[in-house]
Amino acid sequence: xxxxxxxxxxxxxxxxxxxxxxxxxxxxxxxxxxxxxxxxxxxxxxxxxxxxxxxxxxxxxxxxxxxxxxxxxxxxxxxxxxxxxxxxxxxxxxxxxxxxxxxxxxxxxxxxxxxxxxxxxxxxxxxxxxxxxxxxxxxxxxxxxxxxxxxxxxxxxxxxxxxxxxxxxxxxxxxxxxxxxxxxxxxxxxxxxxxxxxxxxxxxxxxxxxxxxxxxxxxxxxxxxxxxxxxxxxxxxxxxxxxxxxxxxxxxxxxxxxxxxxxxxxxxxxxxxxxxxxxxxxxxxxxxxxxxxxxxxxxxxxxxxxxxxxxxxxxxxxxxxxxxxxxxxxxxxxxxxxxxxxxxxxxxxxxxxxxxxxxxxxxxxxxxxxxxxxxxxxxxxxxxxxxxxxxxxxxxxxxxxxxxxxxxxxxxxxxxxxxxxxxxxxxxxxxxxxxxxxxxxxxxxxxxxxxxxxxxxxxxxxxxxxxxx
Numbered sequence: 001x002x003x004x005x006x007x008x009x010x011x012x013x014x015x016x017x018x019x020x021x022x023x024x025x026x027x028x029x030x031x032x033x034x035x036x037x038x039x040x041x042x043x044x045x046x047x048x049x050x051x052x053x054x055x056x057x058x059x060x061x062x063x064x065x066x067x068x069x070x071x072x073x074x075x076x077x078x079x080x081x082x083x084x085x086x087x088x089x090x091x092x093x094x095x096x097x098x099x100x101x102x103x104x105x106x107x108x109x110x111x112x113x114x115x116x117x118x119x120x121x122x123x124x125x126x127x128x129x130x131x132x133x134x135x136x137x138x139x140x141x142x143x144x145x146x147x148x149x150x151x152x153x154x155x156x157x158x159x160x161x162x163x164x165x166x167x168x169x170x171x172x173x174x175x176x177x178x179x180x181x182x183x184x185x186x187x188x189x190x191x192x193x194x195x196x197x198x199x200x201x202x203x204x205x206x207x208x209x210x211x212x213x214x215x216x217x218x219x220x221x222x223x224x225x226x227x228x229x230x231x232x233x234x235x236x237x238x239x240x241x242x243x244x245x246x247x248x249x250x251x252x253x254x255x256x257x258x259x260x261x262x263x264x265x266x267x268x269x270x271x272x273x274x275x276x277x278x279x280x281x282x283x284x285x286x287x288x289x290x291x292x293x294x295x296x297x298x299x300x301x302x303x304x305x306x307x308x309x310x311x312x313x314x315x316x317x318x319x320x321x322x323x324x325x326x327x328x329x330x331x332x333x334x335x336x337x338x339x340x341x342x343x344x345x346x347x348x349x350x351x352x353x354x355x356x357x358x359x360x361x362x363x364x365x366x367x368x369x370x371x372x373x374x375x376x377x378x379x380x381x382x383x384x385x386x387x388x389x390x391x392x393x394x395x396x397x398x399x400x401x402x403x404x405x406x407x408x409x410x411x412x413x414x415x416x417x418x419x420x421x422x423x424x425x426x427x428x429x430x431x432x433x434x435x436x437x438x439x440x441x442x443x444x445x446x447x448x449x450x451x452x453x454x455x456x457x458x459x460x461x462x463x464x465x466x467x468x469x
Contacts, residue, residue, distance in 0.1 A: 011461055018457030024450030032264035041414075044261050048414045054252035058118045058239035060433055063247045075113035075240035080216075082107075082233040083125070093227065101227065105218040107236050112211055116190045119239040120161040124153050124218070127231040135219045136161075138193055141212030146171070148193070153220065153232070162189045175201070247435050250426045255419060259439055262416040266397045266447060269330055273337070273396040274389050280338045282385060285346030286373050289354055299343070306339035319408040326400070326410040333399065346381070353377050383462045391455035394448035401444055416440040 012018040047053050056079050067074055082089050082105050090106040124134060134151045136159065148167045151157055161167075171192045176182055178197070185204040187195075194214075200206040218234050246256040288299040318324065318332055353359065354377070362372050403409050404417025405424060419440045423429075428436040 012454075012457055015457040015460070017453040021450045021452070021454030021457065024446055025454060028263055028267060028447060028450065031260060032267055035260045035264050039257075039261070041261070044257065044414050045412050048253060048257065049412055051251070054248075054254070056235075056237055057248050057252040057254060058241065058243055059248065059252050060250055060431070060436075061118065061239075061241055061243040061248045062433075062435055063245055064242045065245070066242055066435075072114040073112070074115050074242045075111075075117050075238075076242055077240040078109050078111075078238040079235065080107040080109060080237075081235040083235070096221075099224045101222050101224065103220040103222050103232055105220075105232075105234050107216040107218075107234075108213060109238070110213055111194065111209070111238075113240075114209060115241060116188075116194050116209060117238045118190070118241050119237075120190060120193065121237050121239070122159040122161055122216075122218070123235045123237070124151065124157040124159065125231075125233045125235075126153055126155055128229075129155050130226070130230070132230075132232065133221045137217040137219070139215040139217070140193070140197075141210050141214070144197060146193075161193070164189055168192060246439055247433075249419075249422055249436060255436065255439065258414050258419045259416065259443060261414045262419065262440065263443070265326065265413065265415050266400065266444075267393075269326070269400045270393040270395075270397040270447075270451075273330060273333055273399075274392040276334050277337045277340070278342065278385055278389050278392065280334075281340060281342035282346050282378065282381070284338070285343045286350050286377050288343070289347045289350035290369060290373050290377065296347075299339075300347075303339045303341075303343045306336065307341060309336070311336055315403060315408055316406070319403075324409065326413040326415065329400075329403065329409045333396070349381055350377055353380050356380075387455050387459035387462060390451055390458055393451045397447050398444060401440075416443055 012022070056077065058077050061077075062074070064076070080086060080089055082091055088108045090104075090108075092104045092106070094102040094104055096102055122136060126132065132153045134153045134157070135147060136149045136151070138146045138148045140146075146167070148161060149159060149164055151159055168187070168189055171189075172182070172187070175187075175197065179199065179202065181202055183202045183204075187201070191201075191207060194209055195201045196208045196210045200208050216236055220232050222230060222232075244254050244256050246254070246259055248254055284299060288296045314336060315329075315332065319329070324332070359372060359376055362376055367376075400409070400415065401417035401420060404413070404415055405421050407421065409417075411418075417440075420437065423433070423436040423440075426433075426436075428434070
């Protein structure tokens with residue numbers, strides 16, 4: 001047995017297409033093992049369908065490697081959190097009057113990028129529901145200072161700086177007073193806080209980022225009784241436009257997680273469906289061909305019924321009527337595909353095998369029908385179904401992705417198809433988020449290419465008529 005496997009492997013390596021296919025499939029398997037070992041699937045599903053784990057990631061950020069090919073250095077996300085040990089965060093107590101103090105949080109960071117940030121959010125935390133007055137001051141390079149907001153803190157406050165229209169009005173008034181002219185475009189808060197405040201800011205094509213050191217001061221007015229019992233912290237997030245190896249989606253989720261974990265799901269879905277359906281069709285066809293008569297008539301009529309049933313509408317109907325998981329979807333696909341055209345193809349082959357002399361000899365010796373079917377007939381065609389299994393894996397991988405794209409199946413699943421569905425729903429191509437579409441599509445194409453190249457090589461090996469001269 002081992003000799004045959006080694007001989008088959010040596011023969012496979014003679015085909016360059018098989019070698020490329022093996023490399024691609026091996027890479028996908030390694031990626032699948034990495035996903036399974038590093039993060040349990042249940043944890044992935046919980047994390048992917050939550051909001052909190054992604055709050056520090058930018059929305060619709062391109063992959064970080066885009067900066068390698070870009071002439072402008074796009075910004076990466078900057079996170080400063082007073083709850084962590086950080087040299088760029090300083091917390092001090094400043095007395096202002098009898099019994100009154102200011103708790104000052106000073107955030108310092110360098111901005112060295114050529115483009116403006118995607119969004120700016122300041123999150124304020126307090127361990128009590130007592131009300132505190134908070135003032136936020138923004139200091140740009142050159143000591144240009146703005147009081148960007150005053151808030152009331154009671155437990156938790158999320159201050160979306162990028163959406164502060166009141167600050168934007170004050171900024172416009174100050175800019176017009178200094179430069180004597182109004183910008184010819186709508187200046188966003190992000191541009192206002194990071195742009196050079198000279199004549200270049202008046203035109204969208206000339207506005208430049210003011211690079212250098214930025215400071216954000218959060219002053220909280222507290223009483224003497226609060227000094228030891230009140231804990232107030234803040235987290236400043238300056239969201240960038242690039243993130244990670246695969247970028248992010250509209251819900252700030254890291255697409256790398258879905259692309260990595262989509263690999264074992266795609267391979268499992270494709271392999272289980274392909275192997276189960278192929279072997280089931282082969283067994284049904286063998287029994288139908290051997291027993292013939294009434295049993296064969298029933299099997300063929302059932303097969304014809306299933307062949308004319310509308311496959312996709314039935315799946316859509318089941319998905320809309322019942323809440324199914326991806327593995328239940330796999331079961332439905334298998335059940336609807338078992339009595340497919342493969343049954344008739346295998347039956348035609350088994351009808352020829354049934355007439356071979358050694359089968360007639362086995363009947364003459366009184367061999368049982370079970371033994372003839374499973375020991376003599378089925379093994380005769382086993383080598384030829386290996387290429388069929390390998391070649392049909394991509395069909396089911398693409399089927400899962402297509403069904404997900406149509407909204408069929410498990411809405412909680414983390415698959416390549418779900419990534420494509422989210423991208424289509426959010427009009428990713430129209431908005432220019434090409435990475436969102438191209439990355440899962442490329443993985444689907446690589447999977448199809450790997451199995452197709454390996455399957456064609458196996459077909460040439462097991463089918464002598466296809467051998468290259």
